[in-house]
Amino acid sequence: MSQAVSINHQDEIAVISINNPPVNALSQAVRSGLVKCVSAAVAEQSIRAIVLICTGRTFIAGADISEFGKPPLTPYLPDVLATLEGCPKPIIAAIHGTALGGGLETALACHYRLALNGSRVGLPEVNLGLIPGAGGTQRLPRIAGLENALDMITSGRHVKAEEALEMGVVDELSSENDLLKIAIEFARKILTRDKTWPRSSEIKLEDSSVNQGVLKNWKTRVSKKARGQESPLAAMESIKNAIQLSFAEGLKKERELFLTCMASPQSKALRHIFFAERAAAKLPESVANTPIEIRTTAIIGGGTMGRGIAMCFANQNIPVKVIETDQEKLDQALNAIEKTYAKMVTSGRLSEDQRQQRLTKISGSCNHASLAQVDLVIEAAFENLEVKHSIFRSLDQHCRPDAILATNTSYLDIEAIASAVREPSRVVGMHFFSPAHIMKLLEVVRIPQTSATTISTMMKLGKQLGKRTVLVGNGFGFAANRMYSAYGREGQQMLLEGVTPIQLDQAMKNWGMAMGPTAVLDMSGIDIGYNARKQNPNPPDDPCYFRPANLLAERGYLGRKTGRGFYRYDPETGLASEDLEICALIREEALKLGVKQRDLSENEIQQRMIKAIATEGETIMSEGLATRTSDLDVIWVNGYGFPRWRGGPMHFSQSIDR
Numbered sequence: 335m336s337q338a339v340s341i342n343h344q345d346e347i348a349v350i351s352i353n354n355p356p357v358n359a360l361s362q363a364v365r366s367g368l369v370k371c372v373s374a375a376v377a378e379q380s381i382r383a384i385v386l387i388c389t390g391r392t393f394i395a396g397a398d399i400s401e402f403g404k405p406p407l408t409p410y411l412p413d414v415l416a417t418l419e420g421c422p423k424p425i426i427a428a429i430h431g432t433a434l435g436g437g438l439e440t441a442l443a444c445h446y447r448l449a450l451n452g453s454r455v456g457l458p459e460v461n462l463g464l465i466p467g468a469g470g471t472q473r474l475p476r477i478a479g480l481e482n483a484l485d486m487i488t489s490g491r492h493v494k495a496e497e498a499l500e501m502g503v504v505d506e507l508s509s510e511n512d513l514l515k516i517a518i519e520f521a522r523k524i525l526t527r528d529k530t531w532p533r534s535s536e537i538k539l540e541d542s543s544v545n546q547g548v549l550k551n552w553k554t555r556v557s558k559k560a561r562g563q564e565s566p567l568a569a570m571e572s573i574k575n576a577i578q579l580s581f582a583e584g585l586k587k588e589r590e591l592f593l594t595c596m597a598s599p600q601s602k603a604l605r606h607i608f609f610a611e612r613a614a615a616k617l618p619e620s621v622a623n624t625p626i627e628i629r630t631t632a633i634i635g636g637g638t639m640g641r642g643i644a645m646c647f648a649n650q651n652i653p654v655k656v657i658e659t660d661q662e663k664l665d666q667a668l669n670a671i672e673k674t675y676a677k678m679v680t681s682g683r684l685s686e687d688q689r690q691q692r693l694t695k696i697s698g699s700c701n702h703a704s705l706a707q708v709d710l711v712i713e714a715a716f717e718n719l720e721v722k723h724s725i726f727r728s729l730d731q732h733c734r735p736d737a738i739l740a741t742n743t744s745y746l747d748i749e750a751i752a753s754a755v756r757e758p759s760r761v762v763g764m765h766f767f768s769p770a771h772i773m774k775l776l777e778v779v780r781i782p783q784t785s786a787t788t789i790s791t792m793m794k795l796g797k798q799l800g801k802r803t804v805l806v807g808n809g810f811g812f813a814a815n816r817m818y819s820a821y822g823r824e825g826q827q828m829l830l831e832g833v834t835p836i837q838l839d840q841a842m843k844n845w846g847m848a849m850g851p852t853a854v855l856d857m858s859g860i861d862i863g864y865n866a867r868k869q870n871p872n873p874p875d876d877p878c879y880f881r882p883a884n885l886l887a888e889r890g891y892l893g894r895k896t897g898r899g900f901y902r903y904d905p906e907t908g909l910a911s912e913d914l915e916i917c918a919l920i921r922e923e924a925l926k927l928g929v930k931q932r933d934l935s936e937n938e939i940q941q942r943m944i945k946a947i948a949t950e951g952e953t954i955m956s957e958g959l960a961t962r963t964s965d966l967d968v969i970w971v972n973g974y975g976f977p978r979w980r981g982g983p984m985h986f987s988q989s990i991d992r
């Protein structure tokens with residue numbers, strides 16, 4: 335019997351346990367072990383019911399993604415699940431943790447489902463460019479109803495056990511700690527209560543006009559939300575088959591659609607980024623894993639970034655002290671944080687209890703002497719080296735010698751900042767992205783002196799804050815902003831060649847970017863990049879270098895905040911419109927610079943922009959400023975709205991170069 339799956343008896347109840355850490359994925363060993371154990375339970379006369387349970391942190395979290403893209407191995411999961419559902423003895427799935435993908439499909443093929451409070455279920459295959467491939471699109475509509483199935487499968491969202499109970503996806507919830515005990519009691523209960531066991535495949539669905547109407551409405555919603563991703567629409571197609579075809583025919587079509595998705599470039603890209611995000615959180619070999627616990631923190635500077643960073647800690651129940659230079663600024667910062675949380679409660683993104691809980695974690699002070707016991711300080715003050723030197727000298731005086739001193743600088747030289755402290759091994763960059771309490775990306779920036787303990791502590795803290803954390807080196811703009819600058823520069827060059835802001839932005843949105851580059855500049859403020867470029871110690875010797883953006887900044891056209899940038903903004907509605915004067919200004923400047931005007935196709939615009947990112951990424955790798963090229967994909971997907979289903983700029987460029 336495979337050690338990944340074992341069976342034992344408690345009187346007339348067989349208990350089949352899966353033990354395949356870390357998440358009990360349905361590897362080939364688990365699939366074959368399941369078949370063997372179910373057959374053994376059926377053959378054993380004394381057994382009247384079967385409990386399927388998992389050891390470790392969770393119920394089955396899905397098919398084994400690491401097997402994808404390799405020759406499929408029998409037994410195939412749909413066949414395993416047919417064995418479960420066809421079993422003459424009742425099988426009860428006992429769920430804890432997360433029953434996801436093939437895990438939930440396995441539970442749906444069982445006759446009953448029991449879940450612990452706090453557990454979650456879901457069919458997140460669309461997030462991997464797939465659709466449920468083992469009956470999920472056929473069984474879930476039959477068990478939970480068409481709308482619930484459309485919602486869960488096309489969004490891939492996790493559903494809490496309480497909601498799953500309402501949907502009928504689970505039959506019973508329990509808050510007891512001993513899941514096995516309650517599962518066995520449940521099995522005994524149904525043995526006395528039921529004479530036959532429900533098989534979801536036998537539930538009939540109607541191809542009614544109501545259901546057709548539901549499908550039509552959802553098709554519109556899903557198409558709009560998918561923004562170029564194919565798998566949600568493939569999932570829609572398969573769910574429609576559950577209404578229109580028999581279970582067997584629907585299952586067959588589901589498999590065909592699943593295999594088509596599996597072979598698609600989008601799924602390869604989404605599987606790549608899934609593993610890339612997990613790899614990025616791992617420390618490089620050279621860094622010993624010696625993290626310390628961060629129990630109390632402080633943020634120097636209560637501006638936009640400081641407020642957002644403080645909320646990141648409060649959101650994870652970590653006490654955080656906001657430090658400002660005077661009481662008025664401190665009050666402004668704390669009031670702004672309270673307002674942000676209040677808005678989140680109004681919009682339903684936060685409960686009132688959570689708001690109060692988080693506010694208890696945030697305090698303030700105007701005195702560095704209050705930093706004597708904190709484990710970590712993050713400086714988020716004005717982007718000026720002298721200001722930062724002064725702050726770090728003070729921190730060196732007031733903080734414990736083992737406290738970690740981090741800076742949130744976007745592009746200043748962290749080694750230069752560290753020169754203000756006696757022990758630079760505890761200095762590190764913690765580069766958050768605005769708005770810090772929302773953006774997933776966090777760059778941990780090491781300097782040569784940064785110790786292994788400091789690095790491992792920050793990488794562990796990043797995961798604790800719910801961030802996608804990437805370790806990078808201390809070059810100008812580190813990795814993220816440096817690649818973004820290359821992307822922006824290529825766009826600015828094309829503006830000089832005759833592309834309008836609207837054409838540039840539309841091309842990149844059509845490619846899948848969340849926003850166009852000039853719209854982003856207008857939103858964040860054209861002066862931000864302008865000031866950063868002025869601090870670049872080695873600016874390129876190129877008169878065209880960001881010339882359009884510099885022109886606008888020099889004229890005070892800074893974007894939304896001044897009502898005019900690459901676009902003009904309606905003072906009442908804020909709506910953006912093309913600014914022909916700006917287009918003329920850029921054209922005039924191009925002629926002065928001797929830049930030849932020409933028409934560029936959308937495809938050429940897109941290719942040049944993505945190639946600019948990848949080329950800069952290769953340079954960053956050659957300078958040893960990132961650990962893996964896939965880390966650079968993680969940066970772009972989590973920091974700049976790069977479409978996940980393209981896998982990131984490095985993955986995309988490598989896939990087209992093949």
Ligand code: T1G
Nearest residue numbers: 356359395396397398399400434435436458466467468612
């Ligand atoms: N297969 C293989 N490895 C997996 C895995 C999976 N399904 N899920 C997680 N891992 C690894 C992961 O790489 C990491 O490894 C470790 O487990 C911890 O993961 C037929 C076809 C379950 C919510 O999409 O959402 O079923 O880095 O860091 O933050 O229709 O993992 O430690 O070496 O993410 O606590 C559908 C994907 C698959 C779920 C836990 N299932 N996983 O989150 O830990 S397709 C999914 C997750 C499918 C069927 C179809 C999360 C998690 P390492 P982690 P976590």
